[in-house]
Amino acid sequence: MSRRIGITILGSTGSIGVSTLDVLQRHADRFRVIALTAHRDVEALFQQCLIHEPAYAVMADPNSAGRLRDRLQSAGRPVEVLAGAAGLEQVAALPEVGYVMAAIVGAAGLLPTLAAAQAGKRVLLANKEALVMAGPLFMAAVREHGAELLPIDSEHNAIFQCLPPTFATEGLDAVGVRRILLTGSGGPFRVTPLDQLLDVTPEQACAHPNWRMGRKISVDSATMMNKGLEVIEAHWLFGAAPERIEVVIHPQSVIHSMVEYQDGSVLAQLGNPDMRTPIAHALAWPRRLTSGVPFLDFTQMAKLEFQAPDFARFPCLKLAFTALEEGGTAPAILNAANEIAVQAFLDQKIRFTDIAAVVQYALEQVNRHAATSLAVILDADAQARVAANNWIAARVGGRHE
Numbered sequence: 090m091s092r093r094i095g096i097t098i099l100g101s102t103g104s105i106g107v108s109t110l111d112v113l114q115r116h117a118d119r120f121r122v123i124a125l126t127a128h129r130d131v132e133a134l135f136q137q138c139l140i141h142e143p144a145y146a147v148m149a150d151p152n153s154a155g156r157l158r159d160r161l162q163s164a165g166r167p168v169e170v171l172a173g174a175a176g177l178e179q180v181a182a183l184p185e186v187g188y189v190m191a192a193i194v195g196a197a198g199l200l201p202t203l204a205a206a207q208a209g210k211r212v213l214l215a216n217k218e219a220l221v222m223a224g225p226l227f228m229a230a231v232r233e234h235g236a237e238l239l240p241i242d243s244e245h246n247a248i249f250q251c252l253p254p255t256f257a258t259e260g261l262d263a264v265g266v267r268r269i270l271l272t273g274s275g276g277p278f279r280v281t282p283l284d285q286l287l288d289v290t291p292e293q294a295c296a297h298p299n300w301r302m303g304r305k306i307s308v309d310s311a312t313m314m315n316k317g318l319e320v321i322e323a324h325w326l327f328g329a330a331p332e333r334i335e336v337v338i339h340p341q342s343v344i345h346s347m348v349e350y351q352d353g354s355v356l357a358q359l360g361n362p363d364m365r366t367p368i369a370h371a372l373a374w375p376r377r378l379t380s381g382v383p384f385l386d387f388t389q390m391a392k393l394e395f396q397a398p399d400f401a402r403f404p405c406l407k408l409a410f411t412a413l414e415e416g417g418t419a420p421a422i423l424n425a426a427n428e429i430a431v432q433a434f435l436d437q438k439i440r441f442t443d444i445a446a447v448v449q450y451a452l453e454q455v456n457r458h459a460a461t462s463l464a465v466i467l468d469a470d471a472q473a474r475v476a477a478n479n480w481i482a483a484r485v486g487g488r489h490e
């Protein structure tokens with residue numbers, strides 16, 4: 090029996106997936122890749138299978154699964170290829186898997202991430218959308234099934250590092266926390282004149298000043314919807330009321346977030362902006378591992394700046410706070426409408442500034458309910474997608490000009 094920890098990476102071909110494999114390769118004596126998954130990029134997953142030799146590979150798209158199976162067979166590789174949502178859930182819950190990296194982008198990540206929690210795994214959570222959609226359900230599954238939840242999102246990983254381990258059982262008040270200070274760079278349009286935002290292109294929106302990420306989260310960073318989703322994520326992960334979470338713009342992305350205590354102390358986690366640090370932290374916790382990230386050189390750091398976010402520039406951030414305060418299925422509606430709007434912007438069907446309008450429209454159109462079951466949440470998600478697509482169809486038809 091191998092004593093190495095078995096790992097499934099959901100979304101292994103993405104930005105977080107690739108960074109995870111980089112860290113794992115540095116510690117092949119400790120970890121073993123059991124399963125890799127992708128949406129429909131057959132070539133990328135095929136190449137990863139050659140290098141990392143997983144027992145399973147899953148393509149969410151069934152046609153792609155057939156093509157991957159053929160390629161692996163011709164190459165003489167004994168990898169079992171699974172397909173679709175069922176395949177993703179299966180590899181998230183395999184008995185030989187100890188840790189699951191949840192790095193699928195968007196709502197598609199919810200069910201397999203939930204399956205990992207229900208199987209009592211250590212869940213390394215990058216897929217913030219799962220928690221935004223189904224926070225209470227997801228946290229209950231973690232508790233009921235004895236899963237370990239380690240945040241990968243750099244801000245939440247930083248906050249986790251600045252909290253005492255007892256926060257999860259005792260609550261933030263008992264451990265003396267006053268506020269959580271969630272930092273964000275402000276993205277590529279922090280100082281762009283507001284009237285120029287009308288005409289920004291997908292390439293400009295995806296050119297983040299400090300982080301290299303997938304296209305969806307890059308656009309979310311440019312609208313600051315990403316920070317809004319992270320406020321909701323922090324609410325569920327840390328049991329923090331919305332008024333206790335403050336967003337602080339910090340353009341250099343050296344401080345990854347902070348926790349302020351009642352006695353006036355503020356603890357911060359610092360490091361170069363490279364996701365391999367939170368990934369290594371979550372893999373090793375409560376110990377530490379090398380990550381390949383260059384160490385900070387304080388003598389080269391010019392200055393660290395901070396400012397308050399401007400809701401007029403970043404209406405999506407405001408919408409996310411509103412959705413969190415409204416509760417129930419409102420965050421799921423916000424998330425789904427945002428996914429549709431971001432894709433439409435990337436496809437050049439709508440303007441950058443339309444993203445907030447689409448989300449606001451969906452929040453107004455779709456009835457909110459208490460988020461009591463997965464069925465209710467998935468229904469809210471589906472309805473929000475319809476509402477968002479209606480707005481976009483009308484826009485493309487010229488009625489929102």
Ligand code: NAD
Nearest residue numbers: 100101102103104105127128149193194197215216302303
């Ligand atoms: P990405 O677009 O680079 O990769 C997404 C991965 O998910 C790919 O492997 C893709 O094949 C897979 N995928 C996409 N659609 C799918 C579907 N419908 N079904 C199954 N698989 C699908 O995204 P990313 O930047 O790696 O982000 C992944 C997640 O991590 C997101 O939730 C993001 O918010 C979060 N995150 C990313 C970063 C970062 O630095 N990239 C930082 C913090 C949090």
Ligand code: MG
Nearest residue numbers: 242243244319
């Ligand atoms: Mg983040």
